[in-house]
Amino acid sequence: MLTINLIREQSSFVIERLKIKNFDAAEIVQNVLDLDRRRRELQAESDSIQAELNTLSREIGAMMKAGRRDEADAARQGVVAMKEKQKQLSETMEVVSDEMQTELVRLPNLPHALVAPGKSADDNVVVRSGGTIPHLYEGALPHWDLIRKYDIIDFDLGVKITGAGFPVYKGKGARLQRALINFFLDEGEKAGYREVEPPIVVNEESGFGTGNLPDKEGQMYHIGIDNLYLIPTAEVPVTNIYRDVILDAAVLPVKNMAYTPCFRREAGSWGAHVRGLNRLHQFDKVEIVQIAHPEKSYESLDEMVSHVESLLVKLELPYRIVRLCGGDLSFTSAMTYDFEVWSVGQQRWLEVSSTSNFETFQANRLRCRFREKGARQTTLCHTLNGSALALPRIVAALLENNQTPDGIKIPSVLAPYAGFGMIS
RNA sequence: GGAGAAAUGGCAGAGUGGUCGAUUGCGGCGGUCUUGAAAACCGUUGUCCGGGCGACUGGACCGGGGGUUCGAAUCCCUCUUUCUCCGCCA
Numbered sequence: 359m360l361t362i363n364l365i366r367e368q369s370s371f372v373i374e375r376l377k378i379k380n381f382d383a384a385e386i387v388q389n390v391l392d393l394d395r396r397r398r399e400l401q402a403e404s405d406s407i408q409a410e411l412n413t414l415s416r417e418i419g420a421m422m423k424a425g426r427r428d429e430a431d432a433a434r435q436g437v438v439a440m441k442e443k444q445k446q447l448s449e450t451m452e453v454v455s456d457e458m459q460t461e462l463v464r465l466p467n468l469p470h471a472l473v474a475p476g477k478s479a480d481d482n483v484v485v486r487s488g489g490t491i492p493h494l495y496e497g498a499l500p501h502w503d504l505i506r507k508y509d510i511i512d513f514d515l516g517v518k519i520t521g522a523g524f525p526v527y528k529g530k531g532a533r534l535q536r537a538l539i540n541f542f543l544d545e546g547e548k549a550g551y552r553e554v555e556p557p558i559v560v561n562e563e564s565g566f567g568t569g570n571l572p573d574k575e576g577q578m579y580h581i582g583i584d585n586l587y588l589i590p591t592a593e594v595p596v597t598n599i600y601r602d603v604i605l606d607a608a609v610l611p612v613k614n615m616a617y618t619p620c621f622r623r624e625a626g627s628w629g630a631h632v633r634g635l636n637r638l639h640q641f642d643k644v645e646i647v648q649i650a651h652p653e654k655s656y657e658s659l660d661e662m663v664s665h666v667e668s669l670l671v672k673l674e675l676p677y678r679i680v681r682l683c684g685g686d687l688s689f690t691s692a693m694t695y696d697f698e699v700w701s702v703g704q705q706r707w708l709e710v711s712s713t714s715n716f717e718t719f720q721a722n723r724l725r726c727r728f729r730e731k732g733a734r735q736t737t738l739c740h741t742l743n744g745s746a747l748a749l750p751r752i753v754a755a756l757l758e759n760n761q762t763p764d765g766i767k768i769p770s771v772l773a774p775y776a777g778f779g780m781i782s
Numbered sequence: 783g784g785a786g787a788a789a790u791g792g793c794a795g796a797g798u799g800g801u802c803g804a805u806u807g808c809g810g811c812g813g814u815c816u817u818g819a820a821a822a823c824c825g826u827u828g829u830c831c832g833g834g835c836g837a838c839u840g841g842a843c844c845g846g847g848g849g850u851u852c853g854a855a856u857c858c859c860u861c862u863u864u865c866u867c868c869g870c871c872a
Contacts, residue, residue: 397831397832398831398832398833401831401832401833401841402832402833402841404832404841405831405832405833405840405841405842406840406841408840408841408842409840409841411852411853412841412853414853415800415852415853416800416801416853417852418800418852418853419800419801419852419853420800420801422800422852423800430852433852434852435852436852437852437853438852441852455831604829725830731811732811736829
């Protein structure tokens with residue numbers, strides 16, 4: 359959520375910047391400004407009547423104490439009408455304030471100045487690439503055939519137990535999952551992230567804090583009886599640790615990471631390009647999250663990008679890093695780098711990580727602030743997060759890219775974690 | 783799931799209808815003293831929303847929401863959470 363101050367002071371800038379996201383903000387901004395003005399008028403009036411009431415109440419108290427009953431009773435009569443008026447004003451103010459909030463929440467985050475204009479993923483900017491793309495050998499298979507051949511991931515079994523998009527990992531397939539999770543967590547720890555294990559169901563307020571509610575309501579599994587949501591990413595519980603928190607500037611940046619399963623309904627997004635492990639309803643992911651000083655948050659973003667990149671290098675996967683253009687940027691993000699690995703079996707890039715700076719957009723919803731030493735004022739933090747990494751597409755790429763006629767080779771960095779060097 | 787008790791500022795813990803944003807202690811910050819530190823002493827120390835260039839100033843907040851009252855941390859209703867006992871249980 360954008361701050362009301364920004365809109366008050368720089369409304370035309372807001373409208374201009376949002377054009378990069380192909381978002382026409384003019385009408386909403388105008389509504390917000392009107393409602394904000396009205397809200398402040400109502401508050402001024404309501405507050406002054408309340409101040410008067412408070413004074414009168416104190417006087418009545420003094421009269422009672424002094425035993426002047428008659429005067430007190432007379433004063434009491436006069437207060438009733440004022441009370442009614444005040445009540446109406448404050449109720450109206452509530453309504454106006456809620457309306458303003460509703461409008462404000464509809465505005466996406468402003469893209470950073472470096473974000474290029476653009477309509478779709480085609481306009482994203484490749485900033486770096488690495489690794490070598492392996493050549494297909496005769497008889498090479500896409501991963502959905504490889505997992506059958508070696509009997510390591512079973513989609514049919516998942517359908518039986520739950521439904522489509524909930525695979526069962528078996529034997530070395532399950533072991534490989536665990537190896538990747540441990541490898542990612544160990545690497546994260548070396549990079550200074552504290553591991554946390556958060557709840558994987560969250561309440562409404564947490565969903566709102568990170569911007570998943572109300573915007574992406576349909577993407578999450580909802581447990582109606584308890585009004586809780588299955589997390590689509592560890593970002594939600596981990597970032598919400600810092601909801602309603604005022605941090606000491608000296609502790610920034612705060613770095614946390616978590617492994618969790620993630621649940622996504624993916625309503626209406628099925629098709630030929632999402633076969634196999636490409637898109638699942640449940641998958642595993644290690645997420646890194648930083649709470650940063652506003653002046654240092656892009657340093658944090660760079661550091662996170664380097665960290666994610668180092669994982670791909672160690673896994674010996676061919677990758678590229680793209681900076682999303684305005685049209686591809688999410689509602690909440692100011693800048694996002696996507697990481698893609700080359701899938702030799704499918705002959706295309708697969709997104710395996712999305713690493714973003716949300717600046718104050720989430721922090722404003724979360725009321726996550728910090729204070730400089732000795733300062734009285736609090737300031738909104740910047741929040742960032744990134745996948746480091748999401749498992750399924752990494753597994754897909756590992757299987758496809760490392761297949762040989764004799765089996766699938768496990769990258770040397772993973773072998774000690776997996777306990778085997780080959781799936782055959 | 784049943785019965786009971788509780789929820790107050792960073793923490794501990796007073797306050798049961800009137801000037802209480804809230805006694806006090808600890809912690810934090812600033813200072814005096816000291817070669818330095820500790821101790822001691824003095825001062826200061828919540829958040830949010832308005833108004834004002836500013837000094838400053840109005841309002842709200844004692845778990846959340848609602849009610850009674852001229853006036854609520856204090857009384858009533860409701861929800862949530864925590865603790866104790868019982869039941870069930872990984």
